[in-house]
Amino acid sequence: MKLKRLTTLALYVTLSLAVYAVESAIPPLVPIPGIKLGLSNIITLILLHHFSLRETALVLTARILLSTLLFGQFMSFFYSLSGGALSLLAMFLTCRLLHSKMVFLTGAVGGLTHNLGQLLTAFALTATPGVLSYLPFLVLSGILTGLFTGFTAAFTDKYLLPHMGRDDFSSSSSS
Amino acid sequence: MSAKDRGNPAAFLIGAVLILLSAASLIFILLPKDQENGYTADIYQNGNLIASISLDEVREPYRFTVTGDGDCSNEIEIRPGSIGIISANCPDKLCVLQGFISDSRLPITCLPNRVVILLRPNKDNELEITPDIITY
Known part of the structure; x- marks a missing residue:
């Protein structure tokens, strides 16, 4: 991996960690575990557009590890990892299907699958079928917050990134 | 969004599935649950x-x-x-x-x-x- 690329990826880890920190300062909107904005997904969506799946996964894993170390608790690692891995895979497929267009749909798919992954982990960890009654709440919130992060990512990509020297890495956007 | 995008069947399918899932969840959440026996x-x-x-x-x-x-x-x-x-x-x-x-x-x-x-x-x-x- 070229040094410049590695540095760019490291910057993205920092960026998503900062976004995560801001989000964790926001008090929970609804007292239901698993419902949150998921603002770090904005960074993941932008990365998916411009970098390969491997590089995006690298940034995401680093972000989850660091955020658990800095802000989280031991258990949240498993929730973040399962949700993150499932949503990354789903978003990658959606992104390719849509040819990187209509990012809001990719975001919604990501939010949905992230919450599904977390719910499955909660089911596995608590071993209580009752937690599955959260399903409709998590499906709805995942789609709505995913739409929001999707739109935000699309606008960031369109208006903000061109001013940040995007040309440096956009040449290798095909993966 | 251009006309070409709108014709993308994958986008249409994904959008439809998402809307259906949201609607089903909303119905489930809002559905009244009467229970007389506590x-x-x-x-x-x-x-x-x-x-x-x-x-x-x-x-x-x-x-x-x-x-x-x-x-x-x-x-x-x-x-x-x-x-x-x-x-x-x-x-x-x-x-x-x-x-x-x-x-x-x-x-x-x-x-x-x-x-x-x-x-x-x-x-x-x-x-x-x-x-x-x-x-x-």
């Missing part, structure tokens, strides 16, 4: 049923504490017809924020301490039709 609260810890309390038979509110491995503790208050966690040593306290529940729509979950409180409708045994014999 509810029984099942308290699970690590997937094991540790207490089962019929909320209709509660006359006076009372409290008890559920403790688990790793210093987990959740103080639960039972009131006539409702149940809630009033204090816990978990970091986010979402279980406390959720307050008291009185229907089976949403369980109270404390994920860090792996405690789940679920309300189960009391079954009216008279109405339950149980077969005397089954032949094949």
Whole structure:
């Protein structure tokens, strides 16, 4: 991996960690575990557009590890990892299907699958079928917050990134 | 969004599935759940049923504490017809924020301490039709 690329990826880890920190300062909107904005997904969506799946996964894993170390608790690692891995895979497929267009749909798919992954982990960890009654709440919130992060990512990509020297890495956007 | 994008069948399919899922969830959330016979609260810890309390038979509110491995503790208050966690040593306290529940729509979950409180409708045994014999 070229040094410049590695540095760019490291910057993205920092960026998503900062976004995560801001989000964790926001008090929970609804007292239901698993419902949150998921603002770090904005960074993941932008990365998916411009970098390969491997590089995006690298940034995401680093972000989850660091955020658990800095802000989280031991258990949240498993929730973040399962949700993150499932949503990354789903978003990658959606992104390719849509040819990187209509990012809001990719975001919604990501939010949905992230919450599904977390719910499955909660089911596995608590071993209580009752937690599955959260399903409709998590499906709805995942789609709505995913739409929001999707739109935000699309606008960031369109208006903000061109001013940040995007040309440096956009040449290798095909993966 | 150009006309070409709109014609993308994959986008249409994904959008349709997402809208259907949202609608189904919304219907499920808003669906009224009438229950005349009251509810029984099942308290699970690590997937094991540790207490089962019929909320209709509660006359006076009372409290008890559920403790688990790793210093987990959740103080639960039972009131006539409702149940809630009033204090816990978990970091986010979402279980406390959720307050008291009185229907089976949403369980109270404390994920860090792996405690789940679920309300189960009391079954009216008279109405339950149980077969005397089954032949094949």
